Amino acid sequence: MKPTRVRRQLATGIALGSALCSAMALAAPQEQALQMHSRLTGIKPTETVLLDMARDIGDGNPEAAAYTAMENNAFYNITLKNIATPWTNRDRDVFAPLNDYTATVIGIVRDDLDFRQVLSGNIIYTGDSGLGLPGYSNSNNNHYEALESGGYSLRDSLVQRSQSSVTGLPAAATAGVMTTRAGAKAFFYAGTNRAMFRYTLLNHLCRDLEQVQDTTRPPDRIRQDVSRSPGGDSRVFQNNCVGCHSGMDPMAQAFAYYDYAYDPDSDPTGENGRLDYNVAGETDPATGSRVKAKNQINSANFPHGFIVPDDRWDNYWRQGPNQHLGWDAALPGGGNGAKSLGEELASSDAFARCQVTKVFRQVCLRAPEDSSDRAAVDTITESFVGGGYRLKQVYADSAIYCAGE
Template sequence: MSNMKRSNGTSPLARAVALAAAVTSLAWGQQALAGPTERAQARRMYERLTGTPPSEGLLTQLEDMIEDSGLTATAHFIIDPGQLHSRNFYSVTLKNFAAPWTNRDQSVFAPLNDYTATVIGLVKDDADFRQVLFDDVVYIGTGVTPYSPTSNAHYEALESNNVDLRTLQRTAQSSLNGLPSSATAGVITSRAGAEAFFIDGTNRAMFRFTMLNHLCRDMEQIADITKPPDRIRQDVTRSPGGDSSVFNNNCIGCHSVMDSMAQAFAYYDFDETLGRLVYTPGQVQPKYLINQDNFKPGYVTPNDAWENRMRLPGRNDVNVLGWADLPGSGNGAKSMGQELAYSGAFAQCQAEKVFRKVCFRSPASTQEATAVEDIAERFTNGGGSLRTVFAETAAFCASPQP
C-alpha cells in the first residue's frame, strides 16, 4: 500500500474521486452562472434603457447597486438625468419612444419637434406626465435657432448639432405661440401636433390620434351604436351608399363619441401657408361646417363645448376606460385633455407602451399583465411619474419570469 501513495499521502483512487468531484462542481457552477445574476440583470437593464452597452466599470457599479439597493433603485440610477451615463435614455430612447405619436404614419423617423421634446422634458423633470395633454407647457433648447411658432427649425438645429436633450428647459407654451394660457393643452396644441392632426380635415383626427397614442384605443374599440346621434355633424351622411343601415349599425358608433369630443377643438386650425397653429376664440372654424348638404338636419357646431358620450349608459361599460371624478363635459381642448389624462386608460396605456419599449414585446402571461396593471395603478396614485414607470418596468423585465 505504501508504494501506491504519493509524498503528500494521497492515493491515485482518492485523487480520481477528487478530480471527478471537481469536474462535477465546475459543471454545476457554470450552470448556475448562466442564470440571471446581478451582473446580467444590470447589463440587461442598462442596454434596454439606453440602447448601448455599459462600460465594465459602470457594469460593476450597477451590479453592486443591485445587491445593495435592488433592481428598481438601480434602474432609477441608470435614467437619472444628473448622471453622465443617462444621456442616451433621453436623447435616443425617449425620442424614439415619442416620435411615432407626432405623425399620422406613426413613424419613428420623424424629426425632433416640440411634441417630442415636451414628452422628453416631462420625464426628465419627473413631472406629472398627465400634464402632457392639458398644461401650458413646451420644452425648448438653447444655443441654436430660437423657437418659432411657424417652423420646426429650432428642433432641427438641436438635432443636427447633437445637443444633449437633458438640457431642454420648460417654458410656458402661451409665451411662444400666442395662445392664451387657457387655450393651451400640452402636446395637443404643440406646433407639431397641430401640423399633423389639425391640418385640413375636420379636426376629428386630433381626437382619434390622441386616443390612439395616449389611451391605446382606436375608434373601433370605443364605438357604441347605442349612443345618441344628436351631436353628429352634417357632413356625415345617414345613408352611406344609399343604405341607412350602414350608418345605424356602424358609423353612428364612432361618430356619436368622436364628434361630441372633437367639438373641443372647434376654434383650432393649422394654417399651412403661415406654418402655424391658429386659434379663433368664439369663432368656429369653417371645417366644422363643411359638406352640410350631406345631411341638413345634422348637428351644426355652435362653439367648443364638448361632452364625453363614453360616460353614458350603452352597450359598453360606462366606466370601461376608468373615468375620473370630473364633470365629463366642458369647453375647449384643455378640459378635454384633462378628461383623457386622468382616466385609468391613460395610465394603463403608458404602462403598456413602456413595457413594449423596455421588454421588447407585449405582456405574454397573466403575471406580466398583472405587473403592468400594478405599475399603472402606482402611476395614478403616485403622482404620474413616467420615469418611475420606466424604472419599475426595466426592473421587472431584468430577469426572466417564471
C-alpha cells in the same frame, strides 16, 4: 466585491475558493445590470456604471440601479425619442425629425412631472438659448431640427417654458402636446379636426375608433358632414358610422376654435404653417362665430345634422360599454375647450394603463403576453397612478421586471 478587488486578492495570495465565491455572488447582479441598462438606453454601460448598478441590485435596491441607467443621455436621445416620435405624425414614423411635441414629452419625463400634463398643461420644452440655435418659430421646425442635428444631449439642453409665453396661445387654450405646432401640423391639418381626437385616443389611450364603437349613444351631436345614408343605405350609418361619431363628435367639438393655417398653393404639405386659434372676439367669416369653418364643411350631406356653435364638449362614453375606460368620477365629464378635454382623457384608467403597456413593450421587447406579464402591468399601473403619474418610475419598474427574467 468589485472585479479589481478580486484580482488584487488573487495577486496577494488570498484563497482561490474565496475569490471565486465573491465573483459568483456578483455574476447575477452584473448580468441583470447589463440587461437593465441595455433595455433602458439601447447601449452598454461603462464599467463604473455597471459595477454601481450591480452593487445596488445586490443590495436589494434595483430601482436605484434603473435610475442610474436613466441618467445616460441615450435614455433621452434614443429611448424616449423613439417612443414619442410616432405619436407626432399620422404615418407613425419613428424617424420623423425632433419637434416640439417630442421634446415636450421628453422634458416632462426628464423632470418627473405628472405625465397627465402631456394632454392639458401650459407647457413646452425648447432648446437652451445658450446653444445658439435658431429661435422657436410658430411657422417652422428649424429650432428642433438644429437641436437634433447638432447632437446635443436632450437630457441637458431642454428647457421647460410655458407654452403661452413661447407660442402666444392664451393659457386657457393650451393643452399640452395637442396644441404644439407639431401636433397641430399633424392633426389639425385640413379635415375637420376629428383627427386630433382619433390620434390622441390612439396614442394616449391605446384605443382606435373601431375599439370604442358604441351604437347605443344618441346621435344628436353628429355633424352635418356625415351622411345618414352612405351609398344610399341608412343601415350603414345606423350600424357603423354612428358607433364612432356619436361619441367622437361631442368630444372633438373641444377643438372648434383651432386650425392649422398654411398656404395650400405654395406649401401644400404645410411645412411652413402654424397653429391658428380664434380668441374671444374673433369671428370666422364663414361661420359668423369663433367656430372655424372646417367644423361646418359639407353641410349639404345632411342639413339637419348638428351645427357646431362653440367649443363645448361632452363625454357620452361615460355611459354604455365605454365606461370601462375608467373615467374619473371627480371630473364633470364635459366642459369647454381642449384643455379640459385633455384632463378628461388623461385622468382615465385607460390613459394610465396605456402608458404602462407602451413602456413595457419598449423595455421588455414584447407585449404583455401571459398572466405574469399582465399582473406586472397591473402592479406597475397602480404604482404609476399612486406615485403621481411619473413615467420615469414606469420605466424603472418595467426594467426591473424584465431584467429579472
